[in-house]
Amino acid sequence: MLSKELLLFENTLKNNRNHAESPSTTTQRRLSISLAFTQQEIEEAQRLRYKVFAEEMGAQLLGTGGLDIDGFDQYCDHLIVRDTDTNQVIGTYRILSPSSANEAGGYYSAAEFDLSRLAHLFDRTVEVGRACVHQNYRNGGTITMLWAGLAKYMQFHNYEYMIGCGSVSMADGGHSAASLYQRLQDDYLSPLEYRVFPRNPLLNDSLRxxxxVACPPLIKGYLRLGAYICGEPAWDPYFNTADMLVMLPLSRINPRYAAHFLK
Structure with a gap:
């Protein structure tokens, strides 16, 4: 994204500042959302990602020095949510635009899934990933700010589709993930023309x-917004998760939420 566009988009976020309340206290926590402009800000997001994914979840990450870094970061825009009282980054999302995906050699999720049936949509599709929130701020307000920022990003650039991986822990060997997919596919499986295929399939006859199984909050939130699940889960050995590709066309956003996210 060009710097002029960054500034214009940043102004749209500044005109839509929000507040969120922590579930652990009645004190109002003031939160703000913006794009990361500097390398230091990107590293703040990467540090939060490392804390959540490596320290909490045990993921095997490539980054060093307490930072989660991979080859896609340099091509992505990074949404960050701060606690304005402490200036701490407490939530983040990274966004890969269609043009940046071309520069990067494709979408991150293409390593996990055959995306051939979605290829005709790529010029209107952003990919999101590495979504995480600090454990002290995991409430509806924080993730709502990230979703609202993402929706405004898509509107600003006239993108129509969002894709990303929704993850389920493999701590039990995959039984929970298999059971969740079995339950969700009846109501949320995409039309055949949007179906993707895992490169490292999870499902087999040995899994219950x-x-x-409780649906992870992020996947549940996507589905409430109107997203599809585009096919069977893939196993990600580095994060030890089962990933389902989620796709949300803006046109499908639940009217209950559209007024809030797309105003």
Whole structure:
């Protein structure tokens, strides 16, 4: 994205500042959302990612020095949410635009899925990933700010589709993920023309698919917004998660939320 465009988009965010309340206290925490402009700001996002993914979840990350860094970061725009009282970055999302995906050699999720059936949409599709929130701020307000920022980003650039991986822990060997997919596919599986195929399939006859499993909050939020799940999950050995490709056309955003995110 050109710097002029960054500034214009940043102004749209500044005109839509929000506040969120922590679930652990009645004190109002003031939060702000912006794009990361500097390398220092990007590193703040990468440090939060490392804390959440490596220290909390045990992911095997490539970064060093307490930072989660991979080859896609340099091509992405990074949304960050700050606690304005402490100036701490407490939430982040990275966004890969269509033009940047071309520069990067493709979308991140293409390493996990065959995206051939979505290729005709790539010029209107952004990919999101590395979404995380500091453990002290995991409430509806923080993720809502990130989603609202993403929606405004898509509107600003006239993008129509969002894709990204929704992850389920593999701590139990994959039974929970298989059971969740079995439950969700009846209501949320995409039309055939949007179907993707895992390169490292998770599902096999040894996995249970009848367990009562809670849907992870991020996937649940995407589905409430109107997203599809585009096919069977893939196993990501580095994060030890089962990933389902989620796709959200802006035209499908639930009217209940559209007034808030797309105003």
């Amino acid at each position: 698919s009848d367990m009562q």
